[in-house]
Amino acid sequence: MIALSRVSESKGAAMQYNTGDKPGEGTYRCEHCGYVVRITSDMESLPACPNCGHHEFEKIEND
Template sequence: MPYRSGQKPGRGTYVCTGCGECRDLNYDTDPLPSCDRCNNNLFTRY
């Protein structure tokens, strides 16, 4: 299931579907940001 930037999917590592860049969220309240590398907004959970 893809996650969009702005959602709060919970703690974990998320992988950009555009370039593969990983993003770690440390808190359940953290919103998922857009990818820093390619500005994509779709991620999958690692």
């Protein structure tokens, strides 16, 4: 996992994931504080948010 900090709101609908899910490679934003983590392996699980400890994330599109 690579922590990326906060980013602005994403455009369009996003899928929601929870801590422990293995959603595949991509960028995920915490629903609570906006902190962004990057999953770099299909086998890697989403952690609790490193910033606030929240457990719900949305997948965001990479620019």
